[in-house]
Amino acid sequence: MDNGEVISVKNVVKVYNRLNKKNLVVALKGVSFSIEKGKIFGFLGPNGSGKTTVIKIILGIIPQTSGEVKVLNTSPMSRESKKYIGYLPESLYYPDFINPVKLLEFYAGLYGMNKKKTMERIDYVLSLVGLEDKKKTKLREFSKGMLQRFGIAQAILHDPQLYIFDEPASGLDPGGQRLVRDIMIRLRDEGKTIFFSSHQLSEAEMVCNNVAIVNKGEIITCAPLEDLLISGSKIDLSQSYSIIFELTEGKTLDNLTSNEKLGMLNFEGTSHLKVITSGKEETNKVIKILHEEGCNILTVNLEKKTLEEVFLEKIGEINDK
Amino acid sequence: MISKNCINVFRFYFYEYFERKIGYIFLFTSAVFLILIMSLKVFDMNMPNKVIIDFSFSGIAIINLVLAFSISLTSVPSDIKNRYIYTMLSKPISRYDYLIGKFLSICGVVGINIFLMIIELLLVTYSKEGIFEPNIIWAGFFVFLADAIIIAHIIFFSLFLPVTVNACLSITMVVVGNMTPVYMNYLSKEETYRISYILGIIIKVFFPHLYYFDIKPAAMNSFYLPPFYTVSTTIYGLLYIIFILYLACWILENKDM
Numbered sequence: 282m283d284n285g286e287v288i289s290v291k292n293v294v295k296v297y298n299r300l301n302k303k304n305l306v307v308a309l310k311g312v313s314f315s316i317e318k319g320k321i322f323g324f325l326g327p328n329g330s331g332k333t334t335v336i337k338i339i340l341g342i343i344p345q346t347s348g349e350v351k352v353l354n355t356s357p358m359s360r361e362s363k364k365y366i367g368y369l370p371e372s373l374y375y376p377d378f379i380n381p382v383k384l385l386e387f388y389a390g391l392y393g394m395n396k397k398k399t400m401e402r403i404d405y406v407l408s409l410v411g412l413e414d415k416k417k418t419k420l421r422e423f424s425k426g427m428l429q430r431f432g433i434a435q436a437i438l439h440d441p442q443l444y445i446f447d448e449p450a451s452g453l454d455p456g457g458q459r460l461v462r463d464i465m466i467r468l469r470d471e472g473k474t475i476f477f478s479s480h481q482l483s484e485a486e487m488v489c490n491n492v493a494i495v496n497k498g499e500i501i502t503c504a505p506l507e508d509l510l511i512s513g514s515k516i517d518l519s520q521s522y523s524i525i526f527e528l529t530e531g532k533t534l535d536n537l538t539s540n541e542k543l544g545m546l547n548f549e550g551t552s553h554l555k556v557i558t559s560g561k562e563e564t565n566k567v568i569k570i571l572h573e574e575g576c577n578i579l580t581v582n583l584e585k586k587t588l589e590e591v592f593l594e595k596i597g598e599i600n601d602k
Numbered sequence: 603m604i605s606k607n608c609i610n611v612f613r614f615y616f617y618e619y620f621e622r623k624i625g626y627i628f629l630f631t632s633a634v635f636l637i638l639i640m641s642l643k644v645f646d647m648n649m650p651n652k653v654i655i656d657f658s659f660s661g662i663a664i665i666n667l668v669l670a671f672s673i674s675l676t677s678v679p680s681d682i683k684n685r686y687i688y689t690m691l692s693k694p695i696s697r698y699d700y701l702i703g704k705f706l707s708i709c710g711v712v713g714i715n716i717f718l719m720i721i722e723l724l725l726v727t728y729s730k731e732g733i734f735e736p737n738i739i740w741a742g743f744f745v746f747l748a749d750a751i752i753i754a755h756i757i758f759f760s761l762f763l764p765v766t767v768n769a770c771l772s773i774t775m776v777v778v779g780n781m782t783p784v785y786m787n788y789l790s791k792e793e794t795y796r797i798s799y800i801l802g803i804i805i806k807v808f809f810p811h812l813y814y815f816d817i818k819p820a821a822m823n824s825f826y827l828p829p830f831y832t833v834s835t836t837i838y839g840l841l842y843i844i845f846i847l848y849l850a851c852w853i854l855e856n857k858d859m
Contacts, residue, residue, distance in 0.1 A: 297858055340692045343858050360694040368692035374684040376614075378621040390610040391693040435689075445692075 286351075287443050287474040288316040288339060293348030295334050295498075308334040310498040311348070316476055316491070321469050323485040323506075324478040325592060326495035332478040333371070335495070336447055339476070340368055353443060364392060367436035371447035371478075373428040377421035381412060381431055384420065385438055392439040406434040411460065425452040433464060444468060446477035450484050462488055486510075486588040494595050501595045509591055521584035522564045525555050529575040543570055557584055604702065607695045611703025616710045619673060628669050628715045635661055636722040651727045652822035655738065658723045659818045663745055665719075666712050667776065670749045673708050674756040675765050675772075682859055697854045705757055705847060709750050716746045737821040740832060744815035747839040751810045752776060754843045758850040761857060778805060779812035810842055 295309040309331050316322045326332050337343045338350055341357035355362040375384060382403055389399040407413045410430040415423070423431065429452050436444060449465070450458040458481075465475055465488050479485050485492065486506065493503040502509065528534070534554070537543045546567070549555045558564040564581070571578055586594075620626065638661070642654050678701070681687040690700060720742035728734055755775055759768040778785065785805055814835045820827050 337688070337859075340688070342688055342691050360696060363692060363694040366692065368689065370685060370689050370692075372685040372688075374686045375689070376618060376686070378618055387610065387614045388693060391607055391695050393606070393694075 285317045286315045287318050287353060288314075288322075288476060289349070289351040290314050290335070290339070291349045293335075293338065293345045293350060295331075295338065295343070296346045308498055309338075309345070312495070312498070312500055313348075314493050314500060314503045316474060318474050319469060319472045320490040321465060321475045321477070321488050323489035323492040324476060324495065325480075325482065325485060325492060325588075326478075327596060330495045331498040332495060333447065334498075336445060336476075336478065339445060340366065364439070365442040367439065367441040367444045369432045369436040369444070369446040369449055371451065373425060373432060373452070375420050375428065375431065375435075377423075378419065380417055380419050381407060381434070382416050385435060388435055388438055394439060402438055402440070406438050409437070409464065410434045426454060426457050429453055430457065430460070433461065437464075437468070442473060444473060444475045444477075446475065448479055448481075449477055450479065450481050458484060482587070482589040482592055492588070494592055496596050506588070510586055510588065521560075522558050523555055523580075523582050523584045524558060524564070524567060524571070524578060525550075525553055525580045525582075526571055526576045526578045527553055529577065532575060537571075537574055537576075540570060540574070543567065553579065604706075605696075605699055608699040608703045608706070611695070611700055612706040612710065615677075615704055615707035619707065619711045624673060624711070628665070628711070629718065631665055632715055632718045632722070635665065635719055636726075639723060639726050642726075651731050651733075651735070654727060654730070655723065655735070655822045656818065658719070658726075659741060659745070659821065662716060662719045662723075662742070666716055666745065666749050667752065669715060670708065670712050670753050671756065671769065671772065673711060674753045675760065675769055677704055677708060678757055678760050679765060687859060698851045701757065701851055701854055702847060705754060708753050708757075709746075712749050712753070713746055716742055716749070735821060735824060737817065737824060737827055740827060741817050741821040744817055744835065744839075747836065748810075748812050748815040751779075751812065751839060751842055751846070754846040754850070755810070758846050758853070761850055761853045775809060776812065779810045780816065782806070782809060782811050782813055811838070814838060 291313050293309055293312045294307070297306040297308055298304040312331070312335060314322075324332055324335065334343070338345050339352055339357055341352075341359070341363065344358065350357050352362045353365050385403045385406070386399060389402065394402070404413070407416060410433050412427065412430055412434065415427065420428065420431065429449075433446075433449065436446070444465075446465075449461045453461060462484065465477070468475060469488075469490075477485075489506045491504065492506050492509055494501045528537075534548060537548070543556075546556050546558070556567065558567050568578060568581065635658075639654055639658050642657060678687075681690070687700075691697065720738060723742075724734070724738055727738065752772060752775065756768060756772050759771055763771065782805060785802065817827065819825065
């Protein structure tokens with residue numbers, strides 16, 4: 282493991298029900314990836330793709346069948362590594378008979394935190410997630426969004442180095458989602474590492490440095506987000522550009538499409554028109570023609586796909602095979 | 603053997619049982635029990651203390667057995683089912699700490715209930731005849747130890763059996779465990795059947811000998827209790843519990859959740 286790697290997963294295979302061959306389930310088929318310190322790593326995949334199994338292995342809740350996993354340079358099964366991990370589970374099941382302060386005190390006790398530090402951290406984390414006025418309220422009276430906020434509070438209580446968030450924005454309103462995003466970015470800026478799984482790809486696109494897409498127990502792609510969005514298409518999008526321009530007075534879209542070259546392209550919009558070109562040569566030609574036609578060119582940008590488009594494309598490729 | 607985290611888990615779940623009112627329900631039952639034995643004393647029609655002790659110990663055994671079953675049958679399975687155990691095991695806590703803490707918390711609730719009932723019984727019998735019967739304390743302690751064995755068994759079975767199967771098997775364990783000498787006598791006469799012999803061995807080796815812990819006659823009749831008996835029975839009970847919990851920890855350690 283490199284010094285900068287916080288999590289290292291190499292060729293991990295997980296087979297459930299090994300003793301019962303009829304119900305044998307191969308959940309992971311040689312998964313490999315690594316996460317560097319101070320990054321936000323998005324782990325994306327459809328339901329049943331193996332995301333939760335990977336999380337359980339990283340947390341040391343279940344052992345892998347084969348392969349190697351290192352978390353903070355130690356085995357995930359060791360209690361030592363768990364001291365430095367904060368986990369937000371997907372299911373919002375917490376003992377509901379108790380108020381958040383009492384439950385956080387219990388968790389702090391498991392981390393061996395002293396009374397003074399515990400109370401300081403509880404005040405801090407509850408105010409960070411906006412639950413400072415709910416200290417005496419029992420968890421059974423919490424809404425789903427409040428429970429999710431509480432989940433974040435318990436995950437960051439002991440100020441760990443590594444955060445594992447399973448669907449962190451699930452059940453949150455837009456304000457709550459923004460809060461989670463801000464917390465993740467803040468933690469990253471403090472040098473913490475965040476591994477999170479999500480179905481909300483737009484959320485992942487906003488915060489992730491690196492992304493892995495997993496399907497049917499295999500990693501389909503694992504790359505920095507920027508690379509994925511630029512080169513994640515079937516056609517070479519690194520040479521695709523979007524040109525946004527406006528028509529001068531007296532000109533209509535029909536005037537442009539009557540041009541032999543421009544007639545082959547698709548135009549979007551009304552007042553500000555957008556056209557996608559493929560390749561630098563074509564882009565230069567289109568810019569020249571638009572200029573000659575008297576159009577005002579507003580922007581020329583390298584065309585990117587959204588993470589959702591890349592995700593669906595990658596999953597689609599695998600399903601087609 | 604009992605770590606700090608184990609005690610943390612014990613305190614947390616012990617608190618939970620009282621917060622969820624389960625503990626209070628049984629404390630209420632204990633109060634009703636007191637009223638009943640008080641009424642036995644008032645309307646005793648010259649009934650001697652031993653009838654009160656006999657009646658009371660039957661009540662203590664049944665009430666606390668129901669309490670032990672009702673708490674421990676779903677204790678661990680519900681944590682696994684609702685995935686709360688994931689949050690717990692993601693903390694720096696071993697499965698051993700978790701399981702032993704759970705076991706101790708259930709024993710704590712049952713223990714408090716037995717303790718209160720025994721105090722009530724001691725007060726009633728003392729107020730009737732002015733005699734303090736120490737065997738009542740030993741009998742109460744042994745009821746607790748027998749219940750702890752059953753709780754350990756229920757937790758052990760709950761790791762791999764559905765609740766209903768666990769309940770049936772545990773009830774069988776209680777019945778057979780209390781009747782082991784009867785079985786052994788019966789089976790020893792059936793020498794011609796090998797299967798009977800094997801069944802006898804299984805019962806003798808694997809089933810807890812719960813009849814060791816039934817010293818109600820000694821409390822009723824003020825018999826002398828040899829220290830060797832009380833010490834050896836206590837050691838047997840503790841070793842049995844440790845063995846079952848060791849197996850339970852091993853299973854939980856290797857369980858895919």
